[in-house]
Amino acid sequence: MAEQPQVIAFMVGAEIADDDPHKWIKLRALAISDAAEALEDAARSAEVWSRAAAVDAVAELAACPGFDLDDVCEAGEARVGEAGVDAALGVVAELQQVEMLRW
Numbered sequence: 817m818a819e820q821p822q823v824i825a826f827m828v829g830a831e832i833a834d835d836d837p838h839k840w841i842k843l844r845a846l847a848i849s850d851a852a853e854a855l856e857d858a859a860r861s862a863e864v865w866s867r868a869a870a871v872d873a874v875a876e877l878a879a880c881p882g883f884d885l886d887d888v889c890e891a892g893e894a895r896v897g898e899a900g901v902d903a904a905l906g907v908v909a910e911l912q913q914v915e916m917l918r919w
Contacts, residue, residue, distance in 0.1 A: 870896040874904035879911065 828849050832842045874892035877883050892901040 867896065867900065871900050871904045874901055875907045878905055878908045
């Protein structure tokens with residue numbers, strides 16, 4: 817008869833005794849949990865960088881005097897949505913204030 821996989825529940829982060837009969841199952845579960853967390857962090861990081869690059873592109877257009885603000889907003893909303901445009905325009909406003917204080 818084939819051996820059935822063992823499934824047990826335990827708190828991740830709890831100590832695992834050396835004589836625990838389920839030690840290897842728990843260690844494997846911890847390894848899977850750590851790998852899943854690392855993958856989630858990597859995916860989140862890639863998404864953040866992608867959004868930041870898009871917001872940066874909108875901010876660059878908005879800061880350029882050759883572009884009409886309405887056109888920048890329309891193009892930006894198509895790319896990063898209204899919240900992304902708001903974020904980009906916030907960056908531009910802050911940079912413009914810094915420039916004004918500098919002079």
